[in-house]
Amino acid sequence: MNAPAPKAAKSDPKTATRRYFRRLSRYYLWFTLCFALFLGALGILEKEGMPRQWIGHLYMFATIVLYATIGVVSRTSNVSEYYVAGRRVPALFNGMATAADWISAASFISLAGTLYLHGFDALAYVMGWTGGYCLVALLIAPYLRKFAQYTIPDFLAARYSGKGSNGNSGRGIPVRAMAVAATIVVSFTYVVAQIYAVGLIASRFTGVDFSVGIFLGLASILVCSFLGGMRAITWTQVAQYIIILVAFLIPTMWLSAKFAGNPVPQVAYGSVLPKLAEREAQLAADPREQEVRATFRARADACAARLAGLPRSWEAGKVEAQRQLDLARSRNASLGEIRNAERALLVYPRSADEAARVWAMERDANLARAQPPEPHAEPFPGKTREESDIRRNNFLALVFCLMFGTAALPHLLMRAYTTPSVHETRVSVFWTLFFILLIYLTMPALAVLAKFDIYTSLVGTDFSALPAWVSYWANVDKANPLISIVDVNGDGIVQLAEIAIDGDVLTLATPEIGGLPYVISGLVAAGGLAAALSTADGLLLAISNALSHDIYFKIVDPGASTQKRVTISKLLLLAVAFIAAYVASQKPADILSLVGTAFSLAGSTLFPALVAGVFWKRANHQGAIAGMSAGFLVCLYYMLHTNPVLGGNGDAAWFHIAPISAGVFGVPAGLAVLVLVSLMTPPPSRASVGLVEHLRAPE
Amino acid sequence: MPIDSTPLSTSAPDAGNAAHARIVAARARHWERARRLVTWLLALWLATTFCTVFFARDLAHLSVFGWPLSFYLAAQGASLTYLAIIGGYAWRMRVLDRDFARALGESA
Numbered sequence: 001m002n003a004p005a006p007k008a009a010k011s012d013p014k015t016a017t018r019r020y021f022r023r024l025s026r027y028y029l030w031f032t033l034c035f036a037l038f039l040g041a042l043g044i045l046e047k048e049g050m051p052r053q054w055i056g057h058l059y060m061f062a063t064i065v066l067y068a069t070i071g072v073v074s075r076t077s078n079v080s081e082y083y084v085a086g087r088r089v090p091a092l093f094n095g096m097a098t099a100a101d102w103i104s105a106a107s108f109i110s111l112a113g114t115l116y117l118h119g120f121d122a123l124a125y126v127m128g129w130t131g132g133y134c135l136v137a138l139l140i141a142p143y144l145r146k147f148a149q150y151t152i153p154d155f156l157a158a159r160y161s162g163k164g165s166n167g168n169s170g171r172g173i174p175v176r177a178m179a180v181a182a183t184i185v186v187s188f189t190y191v192v193a194q195i196y197a198v199g200l201i202a203s204r205f206t207g208v209d210f211s212v213g214i215f216l217g218l219a220s221i222l223v224c225s226f227l228g229g230m231r232a233i234t235w236t237q238v239a240q241y242i243i244i245l246v247a248f249l250i251p252t253m254w255l256s257a258k259f260a261g262n263p264v265p266q267v268a269y270g271s272v273l274p275k276l277a278e279r280e281a282q283l284a285a286d287p288r289e290q291e292v293r294a295t296f297r298a299r300a301d302a303c304a305a306r307l308a309g310l311p312r313s314w315e316a317g318k319v320e321a322q323r324q325l326d327l328a329r330s331r332n333a334s335l336g337e338i339r340n341a342e343r344a345l346l347v348y349p350r351s352a353d354e355a356a357r358v359w360a361m362e363r364d365a366n367l368a369r370a371q372p373p374e375p376h377a378e379p380f381p382g383k384t385r386e387e388s389d390i391r392r393n394n395f396l397a398l399v400f401c402l403m404f405g406t407a408a409l410p411h412l413l414m415r416a417y418t419t420p421s422v423h424e425t426r427v428s429v430f431w432t433l434f435f436i437l438l439i440y441l442t443m444p445a446l447a448v449l450a451k452f453d454i455y456t457s458l459v460g461t462d463f464s465a466l467p468a469w470v471s472y473w474a475n476v477d478k479a480n481p482l483i484s485i486v487d488v489n490g491d492g493i494v495q496l497a498e499i500a501i502d503g504d505v506l507t508l509a510t511p512e513i514g515g516l517p518y519v520i521s522g523l524v525a526a527g528g529l530a531a532a533l534s535t536a537d538g539l540l541l542a543i544s545n546a547l548s549h550d551i552y553f554k555i556v557d558p559g560a561s562t563q564k565r566v567t568i569s570k571l572l573l574l575a576v577a578f579i580a581a582y583v584a585s586q587k588p589a590d591i592l593s594l595v596g597t598a599f600s601l602a603g604s605t606l607f608p609a610l611v612a613g614v615f616w617k618r619a620n621h622q623g624a625i626a627g628m629s630a631g632f633l634v635c636l637y638y639m640l641h642t643n644p645v646l647g648g649n650g651d652a653a654w655f656h657i658a659p660i661s662a663g664v665f666g667v668p669a670g671l672a673v674l675v676l677v678s679l680m681t682p683p684p685s686r687a688s689v690g691l692v693e694h695l696r697a698p699e
Numbered sequence: 700m701p702i703d704s705t706p707l708s709t710s711a712p713d714a715g716n717a718a719h720a721r722i723v724a725a726r727a728r729h730w731e732r733a734r735r736l737v738t739w740l741l742a743l744w745l746a747t748t749f750c751t752v753f754f755a756r757d758l759a760h761l762s763v764f765g766w767p768l769s770f771y772l773a774a775q776g777a778s779l780t781y782l783a784i785i786g787g788y789a790w791r792m793r794v795l796d797r798d799f800a801r802a803l804g805e806s807a
Contacts, residue, residue: 120755123773127748130778134744137785138737142792266775270765377770379755388756396752403748423796426789433782444774615734696730698796 017420021090028093032242038062043519052518056205059522063243063529064220067236071224074232079562082229082569083150083545084417089234091424095431097234098415100241102129102436104190105197105532106595108244111440112510113503115447119376121395122447126440128399130433132406135607137429140407141416143614143695145425150417151542152410152606153179153550159613159691160684162621175609175621176550178628182605183410183546186598187539188580190411193595194536195584198529204476204508205525211585217533218581225537226570230418233537240530245438247527251510251520252442255449258514265445273377276452283455283496284372292488292497296370303363311352321345369497376451390656401663405599408606411535411542422699450506453513459496463487466494469512473505483509540580544573596660597639604631604666608674616675617692623678631670638662722803729799736791740784747780 042055080086089097107129115122147155156179157172195214202213224232253263260268283289306313325341349355374381380395382388406412419425458467466485473482482505488498508528511520548569553560560568608627612619642648643659650659657664683689755769763771 120770120773123770127751127773127777131744131748131781134740134781134784137788138740138744270763270771273765273767273770377759377767379759379769379773392752392755396749399748399752423789423793426785426792430782430785430789433778433785437778437782440778441775693726696733697726698729698799 017088017090020088021092024090024093028238028242031239035243035246039519039523042522043517046517046519053207055518055522056207056525059526060202060206060216060529063526064216066239067220067533068223070236070239071227071232074235075227076229076231077563077566079566081231082566083549084414085229085231085234087148087418088420089418091419091427092431093234093238094415094419094424094428096241096435097237098412098428098432099435099439100237100244100530100534101415101538102412102432102535103241103244103439103531104535105194105201105528107439107443108248108531109197109201109507109528110503112443112446112450113501113506115444116451116506117501117503119374120379121391123444124395124398125402126444128402129406130437130440131399132403133429133433133436135403135407136413136416137426139611139615140413141425141429142422144413144416145419145422146695146697146699147691148417151545151549152183152413152610153546154554156606156609156613156624157550157554159688160609160619160621160624161688163685170621171554172621173555175624175628176554178625179606179609180546180550182602182628182632184543186409186602186605187411187543189594189598191536191539191543191580192584192588194532194539195581196587197532198536199584201525201528201532205522210587214581214585217529217536218577221533221536221540222574222577225541226573229566229569230414230541233541234418236537237534240534241435243530244527244534245435247523247530248439248442248507251514251516251524252446252449254516254520255453255510255514256445259449259452265449266441269445269448272448272452276376276448276455279452279455280373280375283459286495288489288491288493289372289495289497292495293370293372295488296366296497300363300366300370303359303366307356307359307363310356314349314352314355317355318348321348369500373496376448393655394658394661397657397661397664400667401600401603401661404603404607404663404667405601408602408610409599410546410602410606411538413610414538414542414545446510447506450510450513454499454501455496458499459494461494463492463494467512469509472512473509536580540573540577543576544569547572547576594645597643597662600635600639600661600663600666601632603663604635604670607631607667608671612671612674612678614692614695616678617689618678618683619674620678620681620684620688622681623674623676626677627670627674630673631666634669635662635666638665725799725802728802729795732795733792736788736795740788744781744784747777751777 042050042058046055076082078086107125111122111125114125144152144155147158149155149158153176157176159172160175161172162170162174195217198217199210199214202208202216203210206213208216224236252265256265256268257263260271262268262271306317309316321341321344325338325345328338328341349358380388380391382391415428416425419428458470461467463485470483470485474484476482480502481500482502484500485494485498486500487494489495508521508524511517511524548565552568552572553565605628608631609619609624612624612627638654639659639662640646640648641659642650642653642662644650646659648659653659654665751769751772755773758769758772759767761768766774
């Protein structure tokens with residue numbers, strides 16, 4: 001027993017750790033101060049008349065240089081530094097870095113908008129994405145730290161090693177390969193979405209081309225993770241978290257002070273909610289609103305009539321479009337009119353099948369706009385009790401899927417390895433959730449405040465006096481306008497039903513909605529960029545580590561030198577990054593709509609094996625393989641079966657559960673199969689049981 | 700290797716066996732307590748999540764500081780409970796770890 005030994009050596013490493021912690025705190029305080037100065041300087045420059053474009057460029061340039069600098073400073077070729085940041089990141093900073101890793105472009109940019117559009121229903125994301133950390137903290141993270149290796153497949157392969165050819169315990173290659181496959185499938189869809197977001201933000205704020213934006217962002221990701229692996233990424237992510245936090249809180253606090261007279265939005269928006277509910281009721285009954293909604297209903301009916309008349313209506317429509325074009329040409333109409341007629345013919349569905357799809361979408365879109373606004377704070381409104389129950393069940397299913405998914409995302413769990421001790425890992429999960437909550441508790445507040453502003457000051461204004469931000473954001477992305485307001489009933493006044501708003505615009509436009517200078521808008525863009533880059537960093541590292549460490553080192557060439565391992569890892573990182581950037585530059589709509597499903601897939605595949613690995617000694621090699629396959633297949637089958645994007649049919653859903661929540665079937669299926677198959681096959685080897693004992697024992 | 704990977708040897712002398720048995724017993728006790736803690740906290744986590752969602756419609760009429768109760772719980776209450784669960788777990792586990800170290804110290 002070595003109980004007395006650590007006691008003697010205890011004071012030394014402890015003071016060293018404390019000194020290290022203090023040094024880090026000092027660095028980041030300085031960083032925050034410099035960042036504030038930078039903001040102030042830009043504010044003054046804007047007052048002096050610096051053009052918007054320049055401010056956007058400066059933000060892009062400054063932040064990318066910052067991340068690259070941190071990357072260069074923390075470059076490393078040491079295996080432990082490269083894979084797990086030397087296992088000496090203090091809990092607080094690990095928490096910050098994990099929070100930045102976690103807050104993706106989707107949650108920074110889109111979550112507030114989703115809350116704005118869907119009210120209570122969208123709170124499922126807030127609950128699911130925070131509740132998942134309970135599972136991480138209680139069931140997984142401390143045991144991974146105790147295990148003290150490098151990747152998630154490492155853990156699964158060691159625990160489910162199976163039997164080797166010589167009768168001793170094997171190397172767990174099948175489990176490792178499956179875990180690597182799951183890591184790659186999950187992380188790759190996710191990383192493509194992040195890089196796509198980088199391109200969007202860069203092109204919107206600096207006016208560069210979308211693909212140039214992607215490669216600019218990629219450069220900063222690469223300098224950072226290529227040179228320093230986990231170590232560089234960790235220290236960059238801490239800086240990125242600070243930027244994300246400042247960028248999110250400043251405009252929201254401003255709005256809160258403006259509408260609720262209290263700069264703490266989390267507390268203040270309670271007083272705005274009743275006022276918002278009142279306004280919603282008023283707008284629902286307003287005769288002009290009803291007029292606009294009736295127009296949309298009429299359009300939907302027209303679509304439905306055309307759909308019912310297929311395929312004859314398609315032919316008639318095509319002939320009519322051609323006739324309009326000929327007519328315009330023959331009477332020498334203006335060029336604009338001819339262009340419009342040409343475009344109408346060009347976008348006309350090519351076949352009756354396509355027409356059926358396009359018109360059904362058009363009908364649904366019009367129908368959606370014909371609905372009165374749903375009360376923001378009311379849970380599960382529905383015409384009948386049954387409809388309301390379905391919404392409740394879907395909410396519950398989504399919450400659980402997001403939770404299980406969170407507890408199984410490899411890039412997140414990888415972070416459990418980087419702290420100095422098991423205790424620090426537990427504390428680090430606490431800090432992670434704390435830092436995430438600073439943002440997530442503010443999101444619903446921002447949604448309510450912005451909604452109140454739009455419902456009271458934008459609705460009812462004259463079309464000639466629209467605020468500047470509306471026209472600015474309407475013109476940013478011409479193909480998919482972020483906001484469009486069309487005078488449907490021709491009365492010259494904005495009605496709520498006339499506003500079509502894309503959720504993404506909300507966070508980006510908040511500073512302008514609140515009347516703040518453009519510097520703050522640029523700051524928000526920099527925050528969005530930081531959110532996307534930090535998540536992309538972590539994901540790329542998770543993928544390249546899975547390939548280099550788990551496939552190359554553990555399976556292909558176990559005798560590789562440490563130098564070679566790190567070099568291979570860096571090369572793979574480069575390759576994966578370029579593939580991801582190439583895929584993102586193709587703007588793959590299908591992949592982007594599938595990001596939400598990554599949670600279900602991760603949860604169904606990895607969660608049962610991870611938890612049973614620690615909490616159930618009897619779980620064995622065969623059980624893990626069967627459980628992982630079953631979870632993955634059930635989840636995949638349900639998605640293919642019910643998701644219209646993947647060629648499924650929404651009516652085939654079980655218990656009316658939406659395809660995004662496929663994990664609600666996948667996780668139990670995976671768990672059940674794991675248990676059954678484990679019980680039907682011989683118990684795990686002595687080594688596996690010994691490993692479980694080791695994991696459970698305190699330090 | 701750390702203490703916990705000590706093999707279950709049968710050929711060791713009696714004194715070693717007794718010490719070994721004490722470690723095993725202390726570890727079993729620690730794990731038992733840790734497992735009970737995790738079970739309770741998971742039950743709390745499940746209850747918070749499930750009740751917040753399942754009874755949301757019934758709680759919507761109650762109001763706290765302007766929020767309908769169900770909206771407050773889903774937007775802030777549940778998340779803060781999760782934070783408390785994680786905080787409580789980290790704190791309690793530290794206590795259990797220290798108890799374990801003390802038990803080992805006494806037996807040594």
